[in-house]
Amino acid sequence: MKQRIITGVVAGAGFLLFLVLGGFYYTALILLLAAVAYFEYTRMNGQPQIRLITLLGYLSTLYIAFPWEEYPEWKALSYESTAWLALFLMFAVTVISKNKVTIDQIALVLLGALYIGTGFHYMIATLLGTNGLYWTLLLFVCVVASDTGAYFTGRAFGKRPLWPTISPKKTVEGALGGIAVSIVAALCFSLYAPSLLFWGSAIGLGLAIAVVGQMGDLIQSAYKRIRNIKDTGAILPGHGGVLDRCDSWLIVFPFVHLLSLIPQ
Template identity: 55%
Template sequence: MKQRIITGVIAGSAFLGMLVAGGYYYAALILIMAIIGYYEYIRMFGLQNFRITSIIGLLLLLWLAVPWEMDAFAFGIHLNLDAVLWMAMFILLTITVTTKNRFVIDQAAAVFLGAVYIGFGFHYMISTRLLETGGLFYTFLLFICIWCTDAGAYFVGSKFGKTPLWPTISPKKSIEGAVGGIIISVIAALCFAWFNPELLSYGKAVGIGIIIGIIGQLGDLIQSAYKRVKGIKDTGTILPGHGGVLDRVDSWLIVFPFIHWIGILVQ
């Protein structure tokens, strides 16, 4: 527990410092986390020995993670997302042919899915911070609601949890804890609305709190599901007492894209 607390304080302070600094500092940290997370994913699926395909997946991930559409990253590059996704898929499938199925379709699918899953998730962590209006505010809003959901689900579940939420995936989670997490997320979002009602109305705060409370816990269950299939507890060891990067960002990877795609942050 002591090691977990020390790691949490040091890593959390460094992360929050970069988040406040914003710009290329925060973007660089997020991209480094994306690369580490991708390596954990590749190793978890036993794909680290397929170097060419792993590199292709990494390049796809980085292309997806960098918000080329934002002014800070434009560099004269015009993103054609459909072409990038199709070309990566085509190359991976071609390699299954050229290797005579030493690299098979299942592995190609795993590389492609990992790059998209991790790449898009980290992309929206960067682009949220780079919003022209309220970038820091909204980024803190999403992170705080995610963390409050986790804390609320844990403490309410520990105290009142009796009904299993999804025992075959995560036996310790309860329906009572899940509801508690959603409620705490809504309370946190309402605090943000009280702090700056010009950027966030109370009605929108309730909606965001509920969505993050539900989707954040689903993101946690998604990672629990594939870790259970692989028979592992943690995706890595880079954060002593906390596991790997993917262990810490399971909810982030789902919440940030989802919130953007439903358009709820649009003023």
């Protein structure tokens, strides 16, 4: 627990610094995290790093994650075009390799690129939007509040397993505690800037972030269980890898944008 808290405080402070600096610094950090997360994903799935199909996966992940909307003069491919081109190139590799690279392998590689690239892209896009620092902080704080609330509520009052076949230690009581703390966090942001976030909307947003964030956590728990691993990496002592720490973020940020729960 002590190591987990120390790592969380140090990593959190460093991340907050990059977030406040914004611009190039924040974008560079997020792209680096995306690359590390994709490395963890491919390693977890037994995908060799020195391989054309894996290289295409890295390029696709970073291309999707990059904030091309900030550079319209570069005429970047749309999200749909990028996904299709990546798919085409990966299918081409199966033909050129005479099925040494299988369709199952390219499915895993492309899935990882879309999952990781999209999630990190919206972390950058949120900061670049109107009142970006406010909304980015709100999302991160609510996710952390949900995780922390669920952990301590579960330890203190947890009795009924939430989803034992996926994550045996999570409880219904913990999940509800996480939702409550996330709503309180969102209400604090509403009190700070009521012109940006009405209290009723804050309750709905806090609820959505907690529920979707916990689903993101369960999604990662599910595929780690399939691969029979505890953590995706060890870069963050006490927390595991980047994917372990960012599992909720990767789902929450695209969710609130695509459903227009925050201003674009």
